[in-house]
Amino acid sequence: MNVQQMELTASHPLALPVGVTLDRYIMHRQTAFPYATGELSQLLRDIALAGKIIHREVNRAGLIDLTGGMGVQNVQGESQQKLDMIANIRFSRALKNGGEACAIISEEEEDIIYTGNNHGKYVVAIDPLDGSSNIDVNVSIGTIFSIYRRVTPIGTEPTLDDFLQGGRRQVAAGYILYGSSTIMVYTTGHSVNGFTYDASLGEYILSHPDIHSPANGQIYSYNDGNVEGYEEGVQQFLNGCRKKQFTARYIGSLVADFHRNLLKGGIYLYPPTQKAPDGKLRLLYEAFPLAFLAEKAGCLATSGHQAILDIKPYSLHQRTPLYIGAPLMVENLVGMLG
Numbered sequence: 228m229n230v231q232q233m234e235l236t237a238s239h240p241l242a243l244p245v246g247v248t249l250d251r252y253i254m255h256r257q258t259a260f261p262y263a264t265g266e267l268s269q270l271l272r273d274i275a276l277a278g279k280i281i282h283r284e285v286n287r288a289g290l291i292d293l294t295g296g297m298g299v300q301n302v303q304g305e306s307q308q309k310l311d312m313i314a315n316i317r318f319s320r321a322l323k324n325g326g327e328a329c330a331i332i333s334e335e336e337e338d339i340i341y342t343g344n345n346h347g348k349y350v351v352a353i354d355p356l357d358g359s360s361n362i363d364v365n366v367s368i369g370t371i372f373s374i375y376r377r378v379t380p381i382g383t384e385p386t387l388d389d390f391l392q393g394g395r396r397q398v399a400a401g402y403i404l405y406g407s408s409t410i411m412v413y414t415t416g417h418s419v420n421g422f423t424y425d426a427s428l429g430e431y432i433l434s435h436p437d438i439h440s441p442a443n444g445q446i447y448s449y450n451d452g453n454v455e456g457y458e459e460g461v462q463q464f465l466n467g468c469r470k471k472q473f474t475a476r477y478i479g480s481l482v483a484d485f486h487r488n489l490l491k492g493g494i495y496l497y498p499p500t501q502k503a504p505d506g507k508l509r510l511l512y513e514a515f516p517l518a519f520l521a522e523k524a525g526c527l528a529t530s531g532h533q534a535i536l537d538i539k540p541y542s543l544h545q546r547t548p549l550y551i552g553a554p555l556m557v558e559n560l561v562g563m564l565g
């Protein structure tokens with residue numbers, strides 16, 4: 228039967244409603260909290276909008292010379308890609324124009340970015356483009372964000388204290404994955420929900436309501452090239468995964484690896500290495516937001532010594548080892564660490 232021949236009844240997949248858009252969902256959630264004033268909702272919409280723009284840039288990158296390096300390094304000493312820069316500009320601009328954030332920190336900039344909106348109640352930490360090494364080869368990349376309510380008085384210039392509150396004080400966190408489709412997954416501390424972007428409508432549609440990750444899994448994700456430098460317990464854990472014939476999957480974009488494991492059940496590991504004795508990943512805009520979201524979805528996230536969310540931050544770009552995913556796998560690993 229071809230489409231013309233199909234009878235378009237109300238129950239036919241082609242005639243089903245489009246679903247709940249992100250905007251409508253955010254609005255609906257806001258009305259569930261009688262004292263919510265709408266600023267956080269607006270901030271989430273600003274982030275979603277920047278995500279749409281980056282979706283567009285990512286999808287036409289190969290056509291308009293947006294791939295390749297800038298020939299410079301970012302504050303992390305890593306070579307900056309053109310899309311890293313573009314994503315950084317897009318997000319900063321969206322948050323400045325939106326007016327709800329008084330300051331931003333970004334992987335791509337050493338210092339606090341002041342938005343000029345000192346009356347904004349929130350600060351945002353972002354990794355504008357995660358998985359830079361995958362940009363030029365059409366492999367999934369992402370954006371990670373973390374939101375705090377500022378602790379400095381409204382109307383004054385925000386300070387470091389606003390960003391160094393600790394992961395448990397996040398009011399919202401999430402990521403946008405630019406993969407085989409683009410999806411925004413976020414939590415405001417209650418449920419975790421995923422919204423797939425329909426580019427033809429220009430809307431994110433609720434596709435993954437109330438995500439609960441499996442308690443156990445069979446996927447393990449790590450960079451095997453670093454394994455020599457891993458401590459004994461991690462190597463032992465990995466040997467166990469091999470013996471049990473688990474599945475090894477490593478994309479090299481944290482967002483993509485995390486998202487897969489969140490849905491299917493698995494563990495992502497970035498232990499300390501010889502090159503990076505404190506780990507590679509950044510606490511404020513990689514580990515904290517994913518750990519916040521992970522815990523809300525039933526996963527665990529640890530540095531090996533403590534829950535990621537209990538780490539006391541002391542600087543904007545500090546790094547941490549990260550073990551994140553299915554709680555039984557994370558507990559098993561932690562039990563093997565010295």
Ligand code: AHG
Binds near residue numbers: 305358450481507
């Ligand atoms: P970014 O592109 O934002 O610098 O992050 C890259 C991170 C993370 O996304 C990924 O999981 C990890 O680096 C990969 O590191 P290795 O190449 O060392 O495996």
Ligand code: MN
Binds near residue numbers: 356357358481
């Ligand atoms: Mn990153």
Ligand code: MN
Binds near residue numbers: 358
């Ligand atoms: Mn990045």
